[in-house]
Amino acid sequence: MPEQAPKVRKLSGHIGAEISGLDLARLDDREFKRLHDLFLEHQVLVLRDQTLTRDQHIALGKRFGELHVHPMAKGPEGYPEIFPIEAGANSTNDPKAIRAGKKAVNGGHWHSDVSCDPEPPLGSILYLREVPEFGGDTLFSSGYAAYEALSPAMQNFLEELTAVHSGEATYRLHYGDQRAQDRSRFGIKSETPYPEALHPVVRCHPETGRKSLFVNRGFTREIVELGHAESQALLEFLYRHQETPEFQVRVQWTANTVTLWDNRCTQHRAVFDYAGQVRRGERVTVKGDRPEPVLRHESLPWALAGA
Numbered sequence: 001m002p003e004q005a006p007k008v009r010k011l012s013g014h015i016g017a018e019i020s021g022l023d024l025a026r027l028d029d030r031e032f033k034r035l036h037d038l039f040l041e042h043q044v045l046v047l048r049d050q051t052l053t054r055d056q057h058i059a060l061g062k063r064f065g066e067l068h069v070h071p072m073a074k075g076p077e078g079y080p081e082i083f084p085i086e087a088g089a090n091s092t093n094d095p096k097a098i099r100a101g102k103k104a105v106n107g108g109h110w111h112s113d114v115s116c117d118p119e120p121p122l123g124s125i126l127y128l129r130e131v132p133e134f135g136g137d138t139l140f141s142s143g144y145a146a147y148e149a150l151s152p153a154m155q156n157f158l159e160e161l162t163a164v165h166s167g168e169a170t171y172r173l174h175y176g177d178q179r180a181q182d183r184s185r186f187g188i189k190s191e192t193p194y195p196e197a198l199h200p201v202v203r204c205h206p207e208t209g210r211k212s213l214f215v216n217r218g219f220t221r222e223i224v225e226l227g228h229a230e231s232q233a234l235l236e237f238l239y240r241h242q243e244t245p246e247f248q249v250r251v252q253w254t255a256n257t258v259t260l261w262d263n264r265c266t267q268h269r270a271v272f273d274y275a276g277q278v279r280r281g282e283r284v285t286v287k288g289d290r291p292e293p294v295l296r297h298e299s300l301p302w303a304l305a306g307a
């Protein structure tokens with residue numbers, strides 16, 4: 001059979017591409033390299049009509065790197081690396097209703113996956129097998145585009161700052177009053193009941209060298225170097241800035257769509273506008289590294305080349 005390059009259709013000006021002509025269950029090395037390059041370039045990739053077994057899904061994740069295990073959500077029996085996504089008739093995004101016993105939907109507010117971990121995931125691979133008749137789209141926003149749209153004075157100011165990311169508020173609501181699961185066998189230390197970490201407000205992407213804003217409503221709590229009121233005002237500004245539609249792509253799911261996102265330079269929100277319907281699938285999450293602030297990278301080759 002003649003080799004055919006996958007087709008790439010950009011979905012917006014700054015982020016996202018739909019890829020066709022690749023079967024994620026059986027990528028040869030050349031195809032995986034192409035997928036990986038596209039992942040770095042577009043930040044979010046959408047591939048439709050895929051058929052992946054759980055083992056194939058895990059194997060795909062492992063080609064990007066070691067897998068991440070969620071601090072709170074337990075995977076299906078024998079699959080700790082699988083993060084189940086399951087919304088049904090009893091699901092809600094309303095904190096009051098969740099406290100009263102309804103099931104919380106996943107990712108209903110802007111966040112970067114598990115940014116409260118000291119080494120947040122590199123990326124996620126979400127495979128939705130069952131989708132609602134309407135609604136349930138996922139919005140993704142580019143941290144590159146958000147950073148690049150700021151004035152040089154604001155960029156310089158933000159590059160000096162560090163933020164506290166905490167899982168407590170979100171995870172207490174979603175998983176009840178329980179401690180993080182023991183992840184020691186995966187080399188992850190959990191010294192606090194809920195994961196917490198300090199990260200630079202602007203991080204330097206370890207593979208592209210590009211700068212990205214790295215704060216999100218779901219997990220970021222405070223900017224360490226500022227007073228509380230200053231911190232809250234600046235974070236609110238940054239959240240709203242990142243929510244600018246021009247920095248976003250909106251992914252409309254169909255059954256058996258796989259979406260991969262680079263968690264180091266994007267954040268996302270699953271829109272909950274499908275109450276009463278089923279939205280079901282599984283996520284495999286790839287381990288990332290400790291976010292690097294911008295200044296430490298100034299002597300690296302990409303910085304010297306002005307890339």
Ligand SMILES: [Fe+2]
Binds near residue numbers: 107111112113268
């Ligand atoms: Fe998420």
